[in-house]
Amino acid sequence: MFCFQCEQTARGLGCTGCTGCAGVCGKTHDVANDQDDLIGALIGLSNAVKTPDSETDKLMLEALFTTVTNVNFNEETIKEMTSKIDSEAARYNISSLSHYDMKKLWNADEDIRSLKSLILFGIKGMAAYAYHAMVLGYTDTTVNEFFYKALRTIGEKGTMDELLPVVMETGKVNLACMELLDKANTESYGTPVPTTVPLTVEKGPFIVVSGHDLKDLKLLLEQTKDKGINVYTHGEMLPAHAYPLLKEYPQLKGNYGTAWQNQQKEFANIPAPVLFTTNCLMPVKPSYEDRVFTTEVVSYPELVHIGDDKDFAPVIQKALELGGYNEDTEFTGINGGKEVTTGFGHGTVLSVADKVVDAVKAGDIKHFFLVGGCDGARPGRNYYTEFVEKAPTDSIILTLACGKYRFNDLDLGTIDGLPRIMDMGQCNDAYSAIKVAVALADAFDCGVNELPLTMVLSWYEQKAVCILLTLLSLGIKNIYLGPTLPAFLSSNVLNYLVENFNISPTSTPEEDLKKILG
Structure with missing residues (x-):
């Protein structure tokens, strides 16, 4: 291999x-x-x-x-x-x-x-x-x-x-x-709206849904109507809570766990089934292999796969059989927060664009950081937590994808009523970040590279690759990339990217912030 x-x-x-x-x-x-x-x-x-x-x-x-x-x-x-x-x-x-x-x-x-x-x-x-x-x-x-x-x-x-x-x-x-x-x-x-999502799991039967596929989530919500089963998102499915049509289902209760690489610990002996709708599956441990289900292109030996008929009856039956927790069980994010927010896509941010522009002109907002991308298990990814914690209080943190779990439960307060952390959604919602950046550039009559905006990205797999290529195709420069550079970049190709786009590997939060802010 x-x-x-x-x-x-x-x-x-x-x-x-x-x-x-x-x-x-x-x-x-x-x-x-x-x-x-x-x-x-x-x-x-x-x-x-x-x-x-x-x-x-x-x-x-x-x-x-x-x-x-x-x-x-x-x-x-x-x-x-x-x-x-x-x-x-x-x-x-x-x-x-x-x-x-x-x-x-x-x-x-x-x-x-x-x-x-x-x-x-x-x-x-x-x-x-x-x-x-x-x-x-x-x-x-x-x-x-x-x-x-x-x-x-x-x-x-x-x-x-x-x-x-x-x-x-x-x-x-x-x-x-x-x-x-x-x-x-x-x-x-519907257009996502800002939504606060609890991390507490209520007592009784429940199902955890992981991945990215909103259609699979909706089908499961339809099939769990009036069955006394609650549904919790996991990983990249968190932004589903912000979509108006999905919010209509009362059994969509909250979010369970954090990013994908923690699942082997977080799913150990979980009293509920887990449905994987897309990538982010890790080798399944014996402590929970009897309660993991796959669908669509996801596949793992000997696990029950839900086929094209999308009959989630085996998942529902397993939830009823396991019964969930005996009482409401409180979980937290990695920084101890008890809730997270999502739903700050381009529709929401651009609806208050005038307020954002005014805050920049008044000097209340001095910098925007897009800190997000794929999370992973390699040591050093606490860089992103520390970067956000050390970012100046007059800066806004835009984020997306599962990299946000490093810091999305932090309470960084607000600027002129605007939350300092804005979760724009899944990894594909990099489109929202691009829309916002272009709109801000238009508002200030400048190019995107002239904005007080810095992208600090974490990567893990191939979706991050296509997003990076999209940013480069738009001529966006000065991107910080970590925690390591891709092994498939030869020295000559890397030099080309550095010379033409000024891509920088992440170093330390202090050094990078000093370099960015001068």
Whole structure:
């Protein structure tokens, strides 16, 4: 196996090994190789099929999404997906599909490998966003067509000069994809509104829902009506509490746990089932393996999988069987807070844009920090907690994705009635941050890079890659990235990003704040 697509990759170089070995994420040697074969089949399909239809588009998104970190640990289901790709080729009268050998990529010149990895990992993350929009009935032809172009590019020889434009195009297309998903979510569930979410779990049966898929959450809420079962979000599902249509369900009570990497501790002996709707699944421990369920592309050996019929009866039955806590049980965030807030998407922030602008002009707000992204287990991520704690009291902290769990339970007070911490939502809600930044730049008649705005990002997996590429495609500079730099960035590619975009690795909160604020 060879895999270096996530931040926790072994020794900061790549997870390697033989049969019986596993990567840091828990993915086995065989699963890693099967995922490579699946990508190789997709590259073959993109070369063979010239005018794919909507069925092929759907399969393309499913297959790419399947290979995102912490989605699928199941050799059997990955092989089934590869077989579907081969069968799809047959539907176009292609008798035998040629699979691209991914070893050609992993053994390529390091700069070529680096650029192609940026494209591949970027479209994996983007496929997740496109998939979430698709299940709500929203698609974009331009977005779907780009997946095939990107895969063909990965399979071709290519030079740095030829690959760099495709890297930037990946970011540009992902902006359109995030805009599509934003439209799908808001038109389906309403515009998010600021919402305070308790961390206490009420007594009685309950279900914890993790991941990103709002449609799965809504279907579960429909099926748990009047059954005496409460529903709690986990991880990236927290922002669901801010959507008006989802808020109408009284059994949607609060949030359980923190970010994904803490689940093995937080789910130990939990008296409730957990439903994983997308990525963020870790290898399941014996103490709770009998109560974890998967759906959509998530798969783990021997766990009960909820299929396309979306009949959550097994999850509901398990909740009733386990019974939940005997009395209300109080939990806290990692800093001791008993509640968190969410719902500060672009719709909310732009509705008070005049107030924000006035506060800046009056000197009450002197700086904006976007501190967010993927959380992870590597030591050093307390940097983000300390950064927010040490940020000047006349600054606003915008945040998104599960990186916010490092500090979202802190009480930092307000500025002119505006909360100093504003949770904009899931990782794809980076679109909201971009909308707000552009609006502020327009209000002050300047470019985004001239704003008193600094992005301090944490990354873990492929969704963070496509978001970073989107920011770069917009010409946004001076981004701080941590806790480590991606292993798939060669020194030449890294130098290009530093020279053209002034990307900086995070150091210490004190040093970085001093550098940012002068």
